[in-house]
Amino acid sequence: MKIIAIGRNYAAHAKELNNPLPTEPVVFLMPSTCIIQRNKPFYYPDFSNDIHYEVELVLKISRAGKNVDEKFAHRYYNEIGVGIDFTARDLQKKAKEKGLPWEKAKAFDGAAPLGTFIEKENLSDLNNISFKLNMNGEEVQSGNSGDMIFSFDQLISYVSKFFSLQIGDLIFTGTPSGVGPVKIGDRLEAFIEGESLLNFPVK
Numbered sequence: 001m002k003i004i005a006i007g008r009n010y011a012a013h014a015k016e017l018n019n020p021l022p023t024e025p026v027v028f029l030m031p032s033t034c035i036i037q038r039n040k041p042f043y044y045p046d047f048s049n050d051i052h053y054e055v056e057l058v059l060k061i062s063r064a065g066k067n068v069d070e071k072f073a074h075r076y077y078n079e080i081g082v083g084i085d086f087t088a089r090d091l092q093k094k095a096k097e098k099g100l101p102w103e104k105a106k107a108f109d110g111a112a113p114l115g116t117f118i119e120k121e122n123l124s125d126l127n128n129i130s131f132k133l134n135m136n137g138e139e140v141q142s143g144n145s146g147d148m149i150f151s152f153d154q155l156i157s158y159v160s161k162f163f164s165l166q167i168g169d170l171i172f173t174g175t176p177s178g179v180g181p182v183k184i185g186d187r188l189e190a191f192i193e194g195e196s197l198l199n200f201p202v203k
Helices: 011-016 070-076 089-098 152-159
Strands: 003-007 026-030 051-053 055-061 077-084 112-119 130-135 138-144 170-172 187-192 195-201
Touching: 055 112, 055 130, 055 138, 055 152, 070 152, 077 170, 077 187, 077 195, 112 187, 152 170
Parallel strands: 003 170
Antiparallel strands: 003 026, 055 077, 055 170, 077 112, 112 195, 130 138, 130 187, 187 195
């Protein structure tokens, strides 16, 4: 299983980080050791002082494929979930300044808490999925799949040109605006269409 993550897929988020809008998906990979499941805690790493939350819709690949045509991409996933893409913003900044890869800032152990999944057939419109993140009971991020620069099907088609899709692969589809720092003692809860699917503490 691999994690394929998409950056800058919401215009407002790209703007808040002073990044240009992409003309094609921004893609990076994360190892399976990033995943935290079953609402287990996220332990703040000792190599960063500036960890930020980024809530994202997550696609679970249900069918193997390569060079998937966009018009068939909907056949390659049956479930949609929600996850957090934690970012060590201080490490990322240093890497960007030097023109170096920033996997250390994005793909460290535990960087991707993952909630439960729901069947996509239970969602009335895949282009109008609302999701949000609460921190300590207060909403800090909200987004809608209709605001993505690149849709689910476009992402699947694009990434499958470079990486063969395998059953169980995860695609983190990007975060809306409102990202910010977490600290030890915080509690994060993520929702799709008002349903809580992820709830965990920061320790």
